[in-house]
Amino acid sequence: MIDSVIAYVQARTDEYSSKLSDFLRIPSISTDPAAKQAMRQAAEWCVRFFDDCGIEAEIVETAGHPAVLADTGPADRAGPTVLIYGHYDVQPTGDLGLWDSAPFEPVVREGRIYARGSADDKGQVFAHMVAAQAWKRAHGKLPVRMKFLIEGEEEIGSVNLGQLVIDHADRLACDYVCLSDSPKLDADTPAITFGTKGLLYKEVIYTGPKQDLHSGSFGGTVTNPANALAQLVARMKDADNRVAIPGYYDDVAESSQAELALLNKAPFDEEAYRQSLGSPALDGEKGFSTMERRWIRPTLDVNGLLSGFVGPGASTIIPARAMAKISMRLVPNQVVDTISQAFDDFVRSHTPPGVNVEILTHSGAEAYLCPVDHVGLAKAASAVRAGFGVEPAFIREGGTLPILPFFKKVLGAESIMIGLCVPNCNNHGPNEFFVLDDLYKGILTGVHLAVEMARA
Amino acid sequence: MIDSVIAYVQARTDEYSSKLSDFLRIPSISTDPAAKQAMRQAAEWCVRFFDDCGIEAEIVETAGHPAVLADTGPADRAGPTVLIYGHYDVQPTGDLGLWDSAPFEPVVREGRIYARGSADDKGQVFAHMVAAQAWKRAHGKLPVRMKFLIEGEEEIGSVNLGQLVIDHADRLACDYVCLSDSPKLDADTPAITFGTKGLLYKEVIYTGPKQDLHSGSFGGTVTNPANALAQLVARMKDADNRVAIPGYYDDVAESSQAELALLNKAPFDEEAYRQSLGSPALDGEKGFSTMERRWIRPTLDVNGLLSGFVGPGASTIIPARAMAKISMRLVPNQVVDTISQAFDDFVRSHTPPGVNVEILTHSGAEAYLCPVDHVGLAKAASAVRAGFGVEPAFIREGGTLPILPFFKKVLGAESIMIGLCVPNCNNHGPNEFFVLDDLYKGILTGVHLAVEMARA
Numbered sequence: 001m002i003d004s005v006i007a008y009v010q011a012r013t014d015e016y017s018s019k020l021s022d023f024l025r026i027p028s029i030s031t032d033p034a035a036k037q038a039m040r041q042a043a044e045w046c047v048r049f050f051d052d053c054g055i056e057a058e059i060v061e062t063a064g065h066p067a068v069l070a071d072t073g074p075a076d077r078a079g080p081t082v083l084i085y086g087h088y089d090v091q092p093t094g095d096l097g098l099w100d101s102a103p104f105e106p107v108v109r110e111g112r113i114y115a116r117g118s119a120d121d122k123g124q125v126f127a128h129m130v131a132a133q134a135w136k137r138a139h140g141k142l143p144v145r146m147k148f149l150i151e152g153e154e155e156i157g158s159v160n161l162g163q164l165v166i167d168h169a170d171r172l173a174c175d176y177v178c179l180s181d182s183p184k185l186d187a188d189t190p191a192i193t194f195g196t197k198g199l200l201y202k203e204v205i206y207t208g209p210k211q212d213l214h215s216g217s218f219g220g221t222v223t224n225p226a227n228a229l230a231q232l233v234a235r236m237k238d239a240d241n242r243v244a245i246p247g248y249y250d251d252v253a254e255s256s257q258a259e260l261a262l263l264n265k266a267p268f269d270e271e272a273y274r275q276s277l278g279s280p281a282l283d284g285e286k287g288f289s290t291m292e293r294r295w296i297r298p299t300l301d302v303n304g305l306l307s308g309f310v311g312p313g314a315s316t317i318i319p320a321r322a323m324a325k326i327s328m329r330l331v332p333n334q335v336v337d338t339i340s341q342a343f344d345d346f347v348r349s350h351t352p353p354g355v356n357v358e359i360l361t362h363s364g365a366e367a368y369l370c371p372v373d374h375v376g377l378a379k380a381a382s383a384v385r386a387g388f389g390v391e392p393a394f395i396r397e398g399g400t401l402p403i404l405p406f407f408k409k410v411l412g413a414e415s416i417m418i419g420l421c422v423p424n425c426n427n428h429g430p431n432e433f434f435v436l437d438d439l440y441k442g443i444l445t446g447v448h449l450a451v452e453m454a455r456a
Numbered sequence: 457m458i459d460s461v462i463a464y465v466q467a468r469t470d471e472y473s474s475k476l477s478d479f480l481r482i483p484s485i486s487t488d489p490a491a492k493q494a495m496r497q498a499a500e501w502c503v504r505f506f507d508d509c510g511i512e513a514e515i516v517e518t519a520g521h522p523a524v525l526a527d528t529g530p531a532d533r534a535g536p537t538v539l540i541y542g543h544y545d546v547q548p549t550g551d552l553g554l555w556d557s558a559p560f561e562p563v564v565r566e567g568r569i570y571a572r573g574s575a576d577d578k579g580q581v582f583a584h585m586v587a588a589q590a591w592k593r594a595h596g597k598l599p600v601r602m603k604f605l606i607e608g609e610e611e612i613g614s615v616n617l618g619q620l621v622i623d624h625a626d627r628l629a630c631d632y633v634c635l636s637d638s639p640k641l642d643a644d645t646p647a648i649t650f651g652t653k654g655l656l657y658k659e660v661i662y663t664g665p666k667q668d669l670h671s672g673s674f675g676g677t678v679t680n681p682a683n684a685l686a687q688l689v690a691r692m693k694d695a696d697n698r699v700a701i702p703g704y705y706d707d708v709a710e711s712s713q714a715e716l717a718l719l720n721k722a723p724f725d726e727e728a729y730r731q732s733l734g735s736p737a738l739d740g741e742k743g744f745s746t747m748e749r750r751w752i753r754p755t756l757d758v759n760g761l762l763s764g765f766v767g768p769g770a771s772t773i774i775p776a777r778a779m780a781k782i783s784m785r786l787v788p789n790q791v792v793d794t795i796s797q798a799f800d801d802f803v804r805s806h807t808p809p810g811v812n813v814e815i816l817t818h819s820g821a822e823a824y825l826c827p828v829d830h831v832g833l834a835k836a837a838s839a840v841r842a843g844f845g846v847e848p849a850f851i852r853e854g855g856t857l858p859i860l861p862f863f864k865k866v867l868g869a870e871s872i873m874i875g876l877c878v879p880n881c882n883n884h885g886p887n888e889f890f891v892l893d894d895l896y897k898g899i900l901t902g903v904h905l906a907v908e909m910a911r912a
Contacts, residue, residue, distance in 0.1 A: 197672055201770045210734025215757045216653055216855030219785050220749035222735040226758035227693065230780075233683065234690030278666025279678040281809040293676035301671045301774055302682035308760035309781060314657045314818035316783055318757050324686075325765060327772055329675050353737040362770035399672030 001139055005447050008138035009130070013440050016130060017113050020439070021106040023088075023122050024115040030065055030089035030156045039065045039152050042088040046070075046129070046150050053133040057148070060168065062160035065089065065152030069171060072132060072146045075454065080175035081145040082453045083413065084132075085403070086125025087154035087181070090117035091428045098430035112433040120427035123434035124180035124420050124442065125150060131446025144454035147174060154181070157363070158403050165403070165410050176376045176453060177407050177415040180442065183423040185266055185393040187435075190384050190445075193417035194377055195295070195396035196404060198330035198367035200339055201303075203360040204229065204347055205323045212308065212317040223354025225322040226307040232350050233324055236300055240286035243300045243328070245346045248339065253332040255296050259372045263291060266393035276424075295396035299329045325362075329398055336364035365402035370414045379452040380416045386452075387445025392418075418445065457595055461903050464594035465586070469896050472586060473569050476895070477562040479544075479578050480571040486521055486545035486612045495521045495608050498544040502526075502585070502606050509589040513604070516624065518616035521545065521608030525627060528588060528602045531910065536631035537601040538909045539869065541859070542581025543610035543637070546573035547884045554886035568889040576883035579890035580636035580876050580898065581606060587902025600910040603630060610637070613819075614859050621859075621866050632832045632909060633863050633871040636898065639879040641722055641849040643891075646840050646901075649873035650833055651751070651852035652860060654786030654823035656795055657759075659816040660685065660803055661779050668764065668773040679810025681778040682763040688806050689780055692756055696742035699756045699784070701802045704795065709788040711752050715828045719747060722849035732880075751852035755785045781818075785854055792820035824860035825852075826870040835908040836872045842908075843901025848874075874901065 028042035029035045043059050046068040050057035057070035068088070093103040093116055101107045106115035113123070128148070135142040149172060151161050165172060185191040206225035213222070238244045255263075268291055274282050284293040293299070303326065308319030330339060344359050351357045370377060377394070384392040397417070404415045420442035426432040484498035485491045499515050502524040506513035513526035524544070549559040549572055557563045562571035569579070584604070591598045605628060607617050621628060641647040662681035669678070694700045711719075724747055730738050740749040749755070759782065764775030786795060800815050807813045826833060833850070840848040853873070860871045876898035882888045 199672070199772070201772065203770075208735050213733060214855060215755075215759060215783055216655070216785055217853070218733060218750070219755035219757050219854055220740045220753055221729075221738055221746050222733055223737065223739045224757050226761050226780075227689065227756075230686040230689035230758065230761070231693075233686035237683065237687075273677075277669060277674060277678055279664050279810055280812055281679065282677055283679045283808065283810040284676045290677050294674070297676055299671075299675035300683075301675050301680050302686065302763065302778075303671060303771060303773055304764035304766045304775070305682050305686070305761045305778060306763075306766040307758065310760045310762040310779070314659075314781065314783070315759060316655070316657065317759055319760070322758075322761060323766070324682075325770065327671055327770070329672055352739065354735055354739040356736055397673070398675055399670060 001143070002447065002451055005134050005138040006444065009134050009443055009447060016439060016443065017108055017436055020113065020123055020126050023126060024106040024117055025104055027104045028089050028117070028152065029092050030153050031092060039089065043068050043152060046088055049129055049133070050148070053136040055132060055136060060164065062164050064160045067152060067164055068148065068150040069168065070148035071171070072142045075143060075145045076141065079144055079454050081147060081173065082449070083147045083149060083172060083174035083177045084125070084128045085149050085177055085179040086128070087121045087151045089152045089155050090122065091120065091155050094430055100431055108436065111437060112435050114431060114433045116432055118432050118434040119421035119425035120432065121154065121181045123439060127180060127420060127439055127442030128446045130443045131450065134443070134447055135450055142450050144450045146450060147172065161403055162406055165406060169410055172411055174411060174413050177411070177413050178380065178418060178449065179415060180418045180420045182397055182417045182419040183421050183425065184419045185395055187422050189267065189390065190388045190392045191395050191419040192377060192380050192384065192392045193395050193397045193419060194372060195332070195369040196367060196401045197398050198334065198336060199327060199363060199365045199400040200330060200336055200343070201325070201327040201362040202343055203323065203325050203362060204232065205321065205358040206351070206355040207321050208355045209318065209320050212320050215316040215318050218318060222318065223352050224318050225355050226319050228352050228355050229307065229322040229324055232347065233302060233326070235350055241283065242285055243298065245342050247342045248298070251333045251335060251338065252298060256372065262372055262394045263295065263396065266395050294398055296331060298331045298334060301327055303327050329400070330367050332367045332369045334367065336366055340364060365400050366405045368401065368404035368408070368415065370416060374414050376414055376416045379455065380418055380449065383445050383449035383452045384418060386448040388441045458903065458907055461590050461594040462900065465590050465899055465903060472895060472899065473564055473892055476569065476579060476582050479582060480562040480573055481560055483560045484545050484573070484608065485548050486609050487548060495545065499524050499608060502544060505585055505589070509592040511588060511592060516620065518620050520616045523608060523620055524604065524606040525624065526604035527627070528598045531599055531601045532597065535600055535910050537603060537629065538905070539603045539605060539628060539630035539633045540581070540584045541605050541633055541635040542584065543577045543607045545608045545611050546578065547576065547611050550886055556887055564892065567893060568891050570887060570889045572888055574888050574890040575877035575881035576888065577610065577637045579895060583636060583876060583895055583898030584902045586899045587906065590899070590903055591906055598906050600906045602906065603628065617859055618862055621862060625866055628867055630867060630869050633867070633869050634836065634874060634905065635871060636874045636876045638853055638873045638875040639877055639881065640875045641851060643878050645723065645846065646844045646848045647851050647875040648833060648836050648840065648848045649851050649853045649875060650828060651788070651825040652823060652857045653854050654790065654792060655783060655819060655821045655856040656786060656792055656799070657781070657783040657818040658799055659779065659781050659818060660688065661777065661814040662807070662811040663777050664811045665774065665776050668776050671772040671774050674774060678774065679808050680774050681811050682775050684808055684811050685763065685778040685780055688803065689758060689782070691806055697739065698741055699754065701798050703798045704754070707789045707791060707794065708754060712828065718828055718850040719751065719852065722851050750854055752787060754787045754790060757783055759783050785856070786823050788823045788825045790823065792822055796820060821856050821858035822861045824857065824864065824871065826872060830870050832870055832872045835911065836874055836905065839901050839905040839908045840874060842904040844897045
């Protein structure tokens, strides 16, 4: 039965970039208040797409932008249900002058379709939509029950998605969550990502004198908030680049030998990686490989520093205030609240008496990890192997998808990430693109996924 | 002979605020290109003032704003020559909305004259100008040869003053330099300041990855320039708050017991000082008193920090760049070039391989110290005692006056700072004022200074 579906897709590969372009032309920038209408338009576009091929779909309202729910209905025989998760909202364009073509006027150049959202995530979720469409059109039905949840707030933190999942838990009930919102390992290697890091984002503000002071007249007599903040930040890591917050590593899950073996199979060229980032040298927590630090070990990074005079030239002040934004990427089984408390305790205990401290918490999200022996990973791998004709890499991701642990908690389903776009696809930057060959192979992967997931 | 001069001043105290107001109305903001004409107007006002009472004066051009030179000519009998140094340029007004009255429309409220430049430095140098005028008018001549150097670039770093002093060293030849451009110790206590700190101002820039990186995808694998810079800054001081740059204290001059005894006589209320700054606690180099740290010990302060995302909320980046502005206030006999080299060596040796470093030097100036047993200090103290009717405090200053060591080097003369304005006179801020009683007592001090300086 799959042969007719594949033939159907292959006969139409040239049409798909044109169809995707319709989707990409809608400037659905979720953070832009002026894009409210475009947001609804993009959601309606998805509903119409499903309607047109006989898949039930509707818009579901949230406190923010609407989401789209679709359902192919029960399959012929009893079997698992797959929920495809994706998002129709996109990042802002940034400086238009940096784009070689207009972000919402898709163009194909050298086998790539350029547009905002082409990779993140319209193009990737579109591959799964087209796969379902192909099954319906070529075969009349799918071998597996497939549901879609396409939200409009991923780029602004999925602020209303949790409530939506709770409110519609029955309709979203599934055995596997699949999503394509992550990259391939490299241009040649599609990736199945089975874990994401969590996130705890803090801001520490030191205040000292009531206003900036003359550094000559008053230097040496008061605690300089900027010097004190530098001391605090420096103390957060030891000489081995380990986070020095007491208890930080207490709950960190050890990776199994099976997992490490799987991750170590992913081809990784350290020097090429270094060069792509432009850093003079790679560095990190002592005792772990670059791959382990990137995917398995929790981190702590300063994201921003501000104090005193930062213009050109010199101003001789003792700043009244100093600020650091500091975030930690957490791993299984670190608990956000526990680490948050440990961080705050550390900051307060190392704050000298000469400054007052304020700590803000901007966000917290748990890590997610699908067990490496989970059958869904093997099924997805088979689909990718069939769709791309190569062996996928099994990797973890340092980024955070707060909804994944939430899917696990509310729906009881593990999430499997199937990366279809190249890592340098410029998502969030200018000239975002999606390689058309990856789009077609992604569609084929989606076609095979329906078969693989249906297997016992 | 002094009695007639004092009587002359006392008969005219009400006139002086009106005369000073004429000077203050000229908006001579040296940093403002639009004030070029006002700058010349202020210089000409000074020349006319001297001319009117028979003191030779003229404008001397520089590469920037002009300076005023005046000379009372040889005194009756051979004796020392005093050079009064001051400046006619003023700071910008800043936010006009913060002023209770227009900065260049002087008004008298509650015994204070409010205007930009009233204290810094027009009002203070005016006291010395009036003293010379009184001598000329009441007595026909001065008991001491008095010269004036009133520049127009003090608020922009006296950029052309060094060259002027070299070019006119003969005309400026003197035995003592006196200046009133510093504050009293407190409202009740005029101060004789006999030392200033030097200054070395650096900027350190760390660059890591070629652009900001996603802190999830790449965290833990590269050196974060902001974390590294915090480490570097933290290392610059040890647990005792001593500067940890090797050799930093090697050349620091020990204060004599005589000097410490003199400084310790200055009344100083630590708690009132702390409250006036608004710091939660006073702190600094271990083993030294607040007074010693403020005036005698070299310091190191961060003046500015900037890295990554500093807007409201959260952005999860590893910054590509981090910057710290760091200045050191130096003391006798620290040498700017030596400390500069030690600083650079320290920075380079503590920079990790994962970042590139750039070091900028914004300015360097040596400290100045008049020997505490210098006869000029005792003469100035006698004049202040006579003018104010109270004992002056002997203090040092943490701020920097690069011209003082230059006067010493080129003219061979020590500098004596006689502070006439209250410390909270809002110089550089809105609502700058000069207490009229301090103006009159400053004039009387100037009258007595001519006699005291003339003594053998």
